[in-house]
Amino acid sequence: MIIWISDFFANLPGQRLMTYITFRALMAVLTSFAIGILLGRRVIRAIYQLNFRDRARDFGDMSPRNKDGTPTMGGLIIFFSLLISVLLWGSWKKPNNFFLGTIIFTAFWFTALGFFDDYLKNIRGSSDLGMNRGLKLFLQALFGLILSLLLLASDASPFTPEIAGKLFVPFLKNPLLDLGIFYYPFIILVIIAIANSINFADGLDGLATVPAGLLLAVYAVFAYIVGNSRAAKYLWFPFINGSGELVVVLAALIGALAAFLWFNAYPAEIFMGDTGSLLIGGVTATSAVLLKHELLFLIAGGVFVIEFLSVFIQDYIGIKLLKRRIFYRAPIHHTYQFLGIAEPKIVIRFWILAVIFTLVSLISIKLR
16 A cells, blocks of 8 residues: 555655565564554453453363463454555555465455354363364365465466476475476465464464564565565576565564564463464465475474474374373473473473574575
């Protein structure tokens, strides 16, 4: 919106700044942060009055009951901050509008999915009685199918035929292989895996927020490179016209997360719930697919991969196959709670791991 206004008043001082993605990205961070701070207290009060509050699971020895009654659905703060900032600072000119439109659609889809899940948990009085797991996975898979059709079977796709089905791997200059028709189920798998891995990490105050912000920052750097023809050519990345606009989107989401952390830091005044974790996961997964760097998540999202694997190992290998627990609790951060480590210490250690994974991801830009 602002870039349209600046185009209309073409002779205004500083108008050229609107042409720089970096400037608009910085403004998007500040805008979404300011909106989140302004909305935060009001959203918390409204959610509390509507009695949408957390119902803590009983883990016995870990005594989580001090979190009972904390307002949830805090993802609404993130959603509105992101939406307003992107509408203000995004450039809706072609081909940018494909990327912005796709991300806005993603944000609405996953926020609605998470909100409905949180709503069911609240009215049923238990964190285990939300949306049916099968239905939730089906709706995520349906989104993945729609996205894959847009990218692989649509004239609007930003991918050229040379890269459409190619699988790019960190630390390798050339694509590993051409997945062809198998790229459809691959996209669906990526959407489900990333969305749910971030959901699993949302269990302690502030745990998911900082690693998610660092992950988004990594993808913002890659979006800048992939969307810039000179940088992409120099660094041997596939150039995807218009994808640079994702820098603005991801920057806006980082600002929204910073504002949410203001209220979610220990002891949390509000939880993001599935409303927030699925929103973050959905936008991250979609961005990864749009940039053709899906496997980068295995490094940049290392904290979330660890959380996801701990749940998978516990549920499917331990309990279902071996009929015993592998960990004391899953996701893995609850094991550390069970061992008596203080919650803030667990969170900060996960943040440190996230920083390390971020640095390794950035190294992969040149070490290829």
